[in-house]
Amino acid sequence: DGGITQSPKYLFRKEGQNVTLSCEQNLNHDAMYWYRQDPGQGLRLIYYSQIVNDFQKGDIAEGYSVSREKKESFPLTVTSAQKNPTAFYLCASSTTPAGGTTDTQYFGPGTRLTVL
Amino acid sequence: KQEVTQIPAALSVPEGENLVLNCSFTDSAIYNLQWFRQDPGKGLTSLLLIQSSQREQTSGRLNASLDKSSGRSTLYIAASQPGDSATYLCAVKGGTYKYIFGTGTRLKVLA
Numbered sequence: 001d002g003g004i005t006q007s008p009k010y011l012f013r014k015e016g017q018n019v020t021l022s023c024e025q026n027l028n029h030d031a032m033y034w035y036r037q038d039p040g041q042g043l044r045l046i047y048y049s050q051i052v053n054d055f056q057k058g059d060i061a062e063g064y065s066v067s068r069e070k071k072e073s074f075p076l077t078v079t080s081a082q083k084n085p086t087a088f089y090l091c092a093s094s095t096t097p098a099g100g101t102t103d104t105q106y107f108g109p110g111t112r113l114t115v116l
Numbered sequence: 117k118q119e120v121t122q123i124p125a126a127l128s129v130p131e132g133e134n135l136v137l138n139c140s141f142t143d144s145a146i147y148n149l150q151w152f153r154q155d156p157g158k159g160l161t162s163l164l165l166i167q168s169s170q171r172e173q174t175s176g177r178l179n180a181s182l183d184k185s186s187g188r189s190t191l192y193i194a195a196s197q198p199g200d201s202a203t204y205l206c207a208v209k210g211g212t213y214k215y216i217f218g219t220g221t222r223l224k225v226l227a
Contacts, residue, residue, distance in 0.1 A: 004159075031213060042120065042205070042217035043160075050213060058214065090159055102167060105150065105207070105215060107159035 003027065004108035006091050011113045013078065013085065021076045021111045023091030032074040033092040033105070036060060043090065049074055078113065086115045118143045118210055122218035129196055130226050137191040137221045139206035144184045147209040151180050151191050154203045154220070163204075164191070196225045 004025045013019045025032065031050050035043040045058030049068040063082025068074055078085045091108040119142045129135050139149070148167045152160040164173045164180040166189070172181040179192040189206060203222045207215040 006159075033213075035217075040219060042219045043207075043215075045214055048213050056213070088157075092160075102148070102165070103209075104162050104165050105160075106162065107152075109159045110157070112157070 004091060004093055004106055006089075006108035006111050008111060009109070011111055013113060013115050015115065016080045018077055018079045019113065021078070021089055021091075021113070023074045023076065023108060024072055025074075025091075025093045025106075025108075026072060027093055027095075027106060028071070029093035029095055029106070030071070031094045031103075032068070033094070034058075034064070034066065034074070034076045035090045035092065037088040037090060037110075046076065046089075084115075085113055088112050118146075118208060118216045120206060120208055120216050120218040122204075122206060122221050124221060125219065126222040126224075128224045128226060131196060131198060133196050133225075134192070134194050135196055135223075137193070137204050137223070139189040139191070139218055141187045141189075141208045141216075143210065144187055145210065146184065149180075149182055149189050150207050150209070150215070151178075151189075152205045152207065154205060156203075160205065196223075198225045198227045200225050 007022045033048045034046040047066045049055040065077045089111045092105045094103045094105045121140045150165045151163045154160050166182040177194040182189045203220040205220040207217045
């Protein structure tokens with residue numbers, strides 16, 4: 001059953017804590033992405049990775065970090081430097097790393113992070 | 117800088133109506149445009165992808181069109197059903213690895 005899994009579904013963070021959100025895909029996709037979604041706003045790109053051991057900052061990377069040690073996995077760490085982390089976080093992957101016209105983004109079910 | 121706008125932000129229609137959702141973008145230099153559906157608290161599900169060289173794509177009761185020169189795309193839903201109730205988002209892909217998303221149209225189909 002191919003797809004993208006994210007865990008946990010709900011996550012609570014205390015002030016000053018770092019937390020890590022998991023994203024795993026078995027679609028054999030090269031490119032993976034992390035987005036943040038806030039009410040009334042479109043998705044905003046945090047980080048993306050075109051290939052293992054390489055990743056690029058998106059529009060709102062401050063306070064976040066990622067790693068890409070395996071093709072299947074792209075975990076996101078929300079650090080204490082992120083001052084307003086309460087949001088819905090979505091992981092995605094796509095088929096073509098180069099700027100193709102046919103690549104479709106596939107999304108995981110999301111993780112809702114709340115700061116206590 | 118590419119901006120994507122979706123109007124209206126919310127829409128309620130009676131069951132059985134045909135409806136059109138709109139998406140506009142400011143930079144016509146796109147690789148493709150994708151329409152997604154999002155149910156409350158869930159991830160996004162891809163509905164249709166239109167490549168920059170295409171004018172429209174169809175899947176079942178859904179038809180999406182693309183007019184790059186005017187920076188517009190429409191998603192047409194025929195014979196709407198209560199199960200179509202969701203938020204619909206469009207996203208354009210420019211010359212990088214990034215998709216730029218609109219804020220979505222929240223659709224409610226009344227039984």
